[in-house]
Amino acid sequence: MDGDLKYTLSIVTLNLNRIVPILQIILGTFGNVINILIFSRRSLRKNPCSIYFLALSINNIFALYVALLTRLLSSGWQIDPSNTNNILCKLRIFFSYVSLCLTQWFIVLASIDRFLSSCRTVRYRQFSNKSITRKGTIFIIIFIASIHFHVLIWFQSAPIGRTLTCNIFDKNYQLFFTIFTLVFTSLLPPFFMIIFGLQTIFNVRKLRRQVAPQTNNTRTDRLRSKDRQMIRMLLFQVLLTIICTTPFTTINLYSAIGTNIILSSTGTIIYNFCANVFRLLNYCIPVIGFYIYTLASRTFRSEIKHILREFIKRIGLVQCLPENVQTLVNEQSGSLASGGNTFSRRKTGNHRSTNQTSKYLYHPFFEKSA
Secondary structure, eight states, X not given: OHHHHHHHHHHXXXXXXXXXXXXXXXXXXXXXXXXXXXXXXXXXXXXXXXXXXXXXXXXHHHHIIIIIHHHIIIIIHOOOXXXXXXXXXXXXXXXXXXXXXXXXXXXXXHHHHHHHHTXXXXXXXXXXXXXXXXXXXXXXXXXXXXXXXXHHHHEEEEEETTEEEEEEOOHHHHHHHHHHHIIIIIIHHHHHHHHHXXXXXXXXXXXXXXXXXXXXXXXXXXXXXXXXXXXXXXXXXXXXXXXXXXXXXXXXXXXHHTTTOOOOHHHHHHHHHHHHHXXXXXXXXXXXXXXXXXXXXXXXXXXXXXXXXXXXXXXXXXXXXXXXXHHHHHHHHHHHHHHOOHHHHHXXXXXXXHHHHTTTOOOGGGGSOO
């Protein structure tokens, strides 16, 4: 019975390590490339928060090909040059952990920016601008890279028995590294996301209660729509980040604390199986952003449709479509050329509505699309 279990889990683990990362790389590359195209558009570059999402998407692609692709080659096909090259070992681990950590901290910065832009106090709202966003992006990259500098010292390629392995060989540092990863990757980012996310929701609802009695129903519906989109995007991102991160960190903590626990051969197989599954789950974080935004934001979906229409028309596929579809694509493209994209039209509409009600209340948060 134990022999059958060991064989089954070994085969399942090997197949998971060969198949799942390929799907993650394909889906993650597609989603993050679309994110980059959308957040690079002229209408969105004016929004400070979009700079964080753009940096997040670029970092996600880096994480997929530095951390996940090397993991695929190592665990799935036993191809890992870092095992035999000490410099490559240190660099691979360093950039893998830095990129995976930045994935979460960019979300934290975006949450802080949402909070600042929704504050009633002008002094706080002034901190939500492109200059501070650029400085924040540079700062967080330097900060996260700096606090991971110890990885370059303690990770090394050394023999375990007759096999060279890139790993930690100091038990004290292994415990420190596990706690360090737990704090900076699994605890602090979700904590800040929840705190600033809830504060943003509170600010928006408070402002909506002030605006709603003084404006017409159309204005109120638009504010509620933006509120719902922001809440969905934020809470989905936080929830899925916690789900994807916590199991892998937990099993790493057990590994560090339980170094004196000797597992049976069956227990070792089960532990390795769980570690591989949780690791693959952790690698979903750079993949899911695009799909969260698409499900949660109607405005984001509209922007995707506009990009697809422009792409179809640019490569000449319009002629291959049915006549009614060709007419629709041409009409939509013409309206985009003359009137701007969805974000621009909505922003213009918000300006008109704000001017009509400026004698009651003005708050720049309602000028921004969710």
